[in-house]
Amino acid sequence: MSFSTVAVDNLGVSVQVRVVDNTYLSIEPLNNNNNQNDNTQNDNTQKIELKYIYGIDKDVIYYCHVSNPQEQQQQKEGVEKKTITNFRTEGIKIWERRILTFQKETLDETFITKLRSLVLFDNKDDTRVFIVVNPAAGAGQALSQWNTIVKPMLLHAGYNESQFHITHTLPKGKTRGLAEQLGIKMLTDKKKTIVLCLGGDGTTHEVVNGLSDAFDGREWQQQQQQQQQTEGEETTTTLPTFRLGIIPSGSGNAFSLSLKLESVEHSVLQVIKGKTQPFRLIDVSLDPDPEVKNNSTRVKAPPKRRILVVMSWGFHAQLVSKSRYLQPFMGNTRFSWVAMYLLLFLQQHQGELTMMDAQRYDSTRKEFVHEGQVELKDKPFTYFLVAKQDSMERGFKIAPFASPATEDMDVVMMRDVTKEQLKAATIKVLDGGRHVDKEDEEEENIVEYYKTPELLLRVKHASELCLDGEIVYLAAGGTVRLKMIGPSQGEPDFESFV
Numbered sequence: 001m002s003f004s005t006v007a008v009d010n011l012g013v014s015v016q017v018r019v020v021d022n023t024y025l026s027i028e029p030l031n032n033n034n035n036q037n038d039n040t041q042n043d044n045t046q047k048i049e050l051k052y053i054y055g056i057d058k059d060v061i062y063y064c065h066v067s068n069p070q071e072q073q074q075q076k077e078g079v080e081k082k083t084i085t086n087f088r089t090e091g092i093k094i095w096e097r098r099i100l101t102f103q104k105e106t107l108d109e110t111f112i113t114k115l116r117s118l119v120l121f122d123n124k125d126d127t128r129v130f131i132v133v134n135p136a137a138g139a140g141q142a143l144s145q146w147n148t149i150v151k152p153m154l155l156h157a158g159y160n161e162s163q164f165h166i167t168h169t170l171p172k173g174k175t176r177g178l179a180e181q182l183g184i185k186m187l188t189d190k191k192k193t194i195v196l197c198l199g200g201d202g203t204t205h206e207v208v209n210g211l212s213d214a215f216d217g218r219e220w221q222q223q224q225q226q227q228q229q230t231e232g233e234e235t236t237t238t239l240p241t242f243r244l245g246i247i248p249s250g251s252g253n254a255f256s257l258s259l260k261l262e263s264v265e266h267s268v269l270q271v272i273k274g275k276t277q278p279f280r281l282i283d284v285s286l287d288p289d290p291e292v293k294n295n296s297t298r299v300k301a302p303p304k305r306r307i308l309v310v311m312s313w314g315f316h317a318q319l320v321s322k323s324r325y326l327q328p329f330m331g332n333t334r335f336s337w338v339a340m341y342l343l344l345f346l347q348q349h350q351g352e353l354t355m356m357d358a359q360r361y362d363s364t365r366k367e368f369v370h371e372g373q374v375e376l377k378d379k380p381f382t383y384f385l386v387a388k389q390d391s392m393e394r395g396f397k398i399a400p401f402a403s404p405a406t407e408d409m410d411v412v413m414m415r416d417v418t419k420e421q422l423k424a425a426t427i428k429v430l431d432g433g434r435h436v437d438k439e440d441e442e443e444e445n446i447v448e449y450y451k452t453p454e455l456l457l458r459v460k461h462a463s464e465l466c467l468d469g470e471i472v473y474l475a476a477g478g479t480v481r482l483k484m485i486g487p488s489q490g491e492p493d494f495e496s497f498v
């Protein structure tokens, strides 16, 4: 479908503004030689894809302009070889917000209405927006990103200020309680709500856990039952859906990377467009649970632990643990330097792993093969990582087949490998996740890759575990059980804007 109007641009030039094939907008100067009905375009025609338009006023069209300077650079200079320290610029695109202005009242009303219905998700008036901002995430930019990017984009898209409710996060895990309060509000008043998380993976982790805590509490279920009884309905519990907009204001932002969200602007654009995709969580139980041991007076059960990005043990957990205090000085490059140090003094970790209903990746056939229950205890583990997202940070594609939406987790392991083998595999991880495949028949494949809905790991010695970036300690002989959860287990549904 195509439709058009004639308008006068901000320079006083008459232009034909046309929507072509429901895909892009073309703005073409009109002159005497140009026939309006002719589909050919002259050199001054501007083309804007509709998917980048996020706001339309009477005389202004707001859109994002996306460029990939690196691709152009690479075409000129050839592709650079990946090393442990240069991979982070991979695939960075530059997102800029731009506007097209026209002279007052020159854009036709019907044209505006039609264009708006094509590009905007028109459901904004009654949606409440809870905004959770972590002022300390990344380089401390979340609050200014809210004020200068997120809020203006939402306002231009048709939201109004009265719909926004801001919560600032708190350190030391207290954000989870704040998110629980938001969750209780959502579950009890049942207003249409979206939650925007401006932070990194740690912020999203706490928000998701807090909302799940609200669901676990009885308060909202009792209210729902009471209401059903007064209305004479049969008492049933409907599972709620939490809709989250993940705005990458942290340093790693693994979750938004997996959702293929390239920038803050891109994430907000997807919130405005309104398309969502479910994401699944992993329930973690530790035995013994360090929360219970550290707090012997605790009468309540320890809080449930759910993760959405990663659980690791061995090399990766040590990397996260030892890099924690370097973040303010070194940003993400700290991981590269600590990795080199850990490689020098490489450790092997003794343990036993059982995976239920597992599928193994066959690197020769390049497909997953069903194996059923798998038990591994014959060799020590050098590298052990369970992922729900494909990359842990930009360019570090450790679990290339992982997806937030599926009902399984990806397990990536290297057992009893040397530092040379681990280093060689790491370079392939950085080179687009090639570590899972063999280059030729003779090559020994040292990476073991599985998918499973549930696993149990028993560690022989006291160990550090990384749970979505947080380090927890597991005693010698202790176990960690990971299990996929979601609506089919009676848990709430989570969706993110994509």
Ligand SMILES: Nc1ncnc2c1ncn2[C@@H]1O[C@H](COP(=O)(O)OP(=O)(O)OP(=O)(O)O)[C@@H](O)[C@H]1O
Residues within 6 Å of the ligand: 134, 135, 136, 137, 138, 139, 168, 169, 170, 171, 172, 173, 175, 199, 200, 201, 202, 203, 204, 249, 250, 251, 252, 253, 254, 469
């Ligand atoms: N108001 C606050 N002041 C100081 N620290 C805070 C505050 N709110 C949250 N935090 C801390 O911020 C951390 C979570 O940050 P988050 O993980 O979101 O960002 P990041 O570490 O930069 O990104 P990523 O995890 O994606 O690498 C937690 O350690 C949390 O305790």
